[in-house]
Amino acid sequence: MSENPSITIIGLGYVGLPLAVHLAKYFKVTGFDINGDRVTELLNGYDKTGEISSPELRNSTLHLTSNVDDLIGHNVHIITVPTPVDKNNTPDLTPVRKASETIGKIIQPGNIVVYESTVYPGVTEDICGPLLEKYSKLKCGKDFFLGYSPERINPGDREHTVDAITKVVAGQNLAVSEMLANIYGAMNGGKIFVAKNIKTAEAAKVIENAQRDINIAFVNEIAIIFQKLGISVYDVLEAAGTKWNFLNFQPGLVGGHCIGVDPYYLAHCATSFGHDPKVILSGRSTNESMSNAVSTAIHQTLKAKNPDISKPRTLILGLTFKEDVPDLRNTKVTDIISELESLGHIVDVHDPMADPEEAEEFFQINLKHSLETDEAYDCIIGAVPHEGYLNLTNISIEQLVKPSGLIADMKGMWRKREFDERYSYWCL
Numbered sequence: 001m002s003e004n005p006s007i008t009i010i011g012l013g014y015v016g017l018p019l020a021v022h023l024a025k026y027f028k029v030t031g032f033d034i035n036g037d038r039v040t041e042l043l044n045g046y047d048k049t050g051e052i053s054s055p056e057l058r059n060s061t062l063h064l065t066s067n068v069d070d071l072i073g074h075n076v077h078i079i080t081v082p083t084p085v086d087k088n089n090t091p092d093l094t095p096v097r098k099a100s101e102t103i104g105k106i107i108q109p110g111n112i113v114v115y116e117s118t119v120y121p122g123v124t125e126d127i128c129g130p131l132l133e134k135y136s137k138l139k140c141g142k143d144f145f146l147g148y149s150p151e152r153i154n155p156g157d158r159e160h161t162v163d164a165i166t167k168v169v170a171g172q173n174l175a176v177s178e179m180l181a182n183i184y185g186a187m188n189g190g191k192i193f194v195a196k197n198i199k200t201a202e203a204a205k206v207i208e209n210a211q212r213d214i215n216i217a218f219v220n221e222i223a224i225i226f227q228k229l230g231i232s233v234y235d236v237l238e239a240a241g242t243k244w245n246f247l248n249f250q251p252g253l254v255g256g257h258c259i260g261v262d263p264y265y266l267a268h269c270a271t272s273f274g275h276d277p278k279v280i281l282s283g284r285s286t287n288e289s290m291s292n293a294v295s296t297a298i299h300q301t302l303k304a305k306n307p308d309i310s311k312p313r314t315l316i317l318g319l320t321f322k323e324d325v326p327d328l329r330n331t332k333v334t335d336i337i338s339e340l341e342s343l344g345h346i347v348d349v350h351d352p353m354a355d356p357e358e359a360e361e362f363f364q365i366n367l368k369h370s371l372e373t374d375e376a377y378d379c380i381i382g383a384v385p386h387e388g389y390l391n392l393t394n395i396s397i398e399q400l401v402k403p404s405g406l407i408a409d410m411k412g413m414w415r416k417r418e419f420d421e422r423y424s425y426w427c428l
Ligand SMILES: NC(=O)c1ccc[n+]([C@@H]2O[C@H](COP(=O)([O-])OP(=O)(O)OC[C@H]3O[C@@H](n4cnc5c(N)ncnc54)[C@H](O)[C@@H]3O)[C@@H](O)[C@H]2O)c1
Pocket: 010, 011, 012, 013, 014, 015, 016, 032, 033, 034, 035, 038, 080, 081, 082, 083, 095, 096, 098, 099, 102, 116, 117, 118, 119, 151, 152, 153, 154, 155, 257, 258
């Protein structure tokens, strides 16, 4: 193993790009992506994920490429490709397999291959290792070595950035673990936890997100219960949150590439070992049912005051999977849109953070460019608490809604306000 690592990062998305930029401050780094458009856009100094600023990108020594030959000669390869699920919620390891094939074809004796993609315990050693062997004709653990280091960053989180948080690392042997501790530690001030082995590190990551999912599911369940009781879950959480050990989770849709996906990886692994993961899947099912619960409640509240309304015009504020990010992956707002449309609503969508082309391409949604409207809506729904929506004045919100219309506030972002009494207000 080389004393002086030169590194490739395979997959330059939300995870790979920040990692590549930060590691490039200390090491020779080549960032590779199969998506040539992504590489071109990065070479032009633009990161559409919003994680890395243009000056930071332009000033980085990172070498960006979509040419596989540029990966040859490096000795540490870090794989940060997506790990989605298919339509049956089964792990889709195609990108991880493909990336392993790519690296398998170029690795040389002494190289280390580190996986950062979120997987279930066993994927690195039982699936990726053999693939690397197949394509390299080298022996895993003898000629080349495996490592795993889960990524914990959140899209849009400017505090818990990759250079600021503790990194869990695990290597196939002690020397690999030490090498990874040195590489990642150079970037994050030495905040390294060396996990006992690769499977432990894989398991640690997947339970971090499964735990969040289950906790959110609990809060979503009590939100539904308290709706029936006519009390606000937010008021209840505020009161309960004054206890020292009460956990702070908020109700809402669970979308995105991680929390709503990773528990299925753990569940798949459990099932393949003959265990029925009831708690994990029950949390998933509760969170998956939230879009229906929310759209039904909004529709019924609107109808209660406007019983004759048949084709309500509804404006949804926010399409991304969470606030203040452009990330549309696995957004559950699209489920709300479909459910409202099936109830007869004519839905417009506004989101200043989302890329209009992506909204059109992925969901056939033509985003409204501004909040100006010739005709007020029967219902507006605050779906994603982007800062711009938090800062809307009462007047600008009320101007969007017809008198007797409904202001629905899915995330409770306006719940401390007093709207004119002509409007109905709904929040979980
Ligand atoms: N997004 C997050 O905040 C986050 C946080 C923690 C962990 N993770 C995990 O990190 C992994 C990557 O997630 P992401 O959000 O960065 O995904 P992403 O979709 O933003 O980026 C992945 C990139 O990999 C590229 N890619 C796909 N297949 C490739 C291949 N075979 N070779 C080279 N490049 C390839 C894609 O073109 C894309 O640019 C996933 O396993 C995810 O679960 C993500």
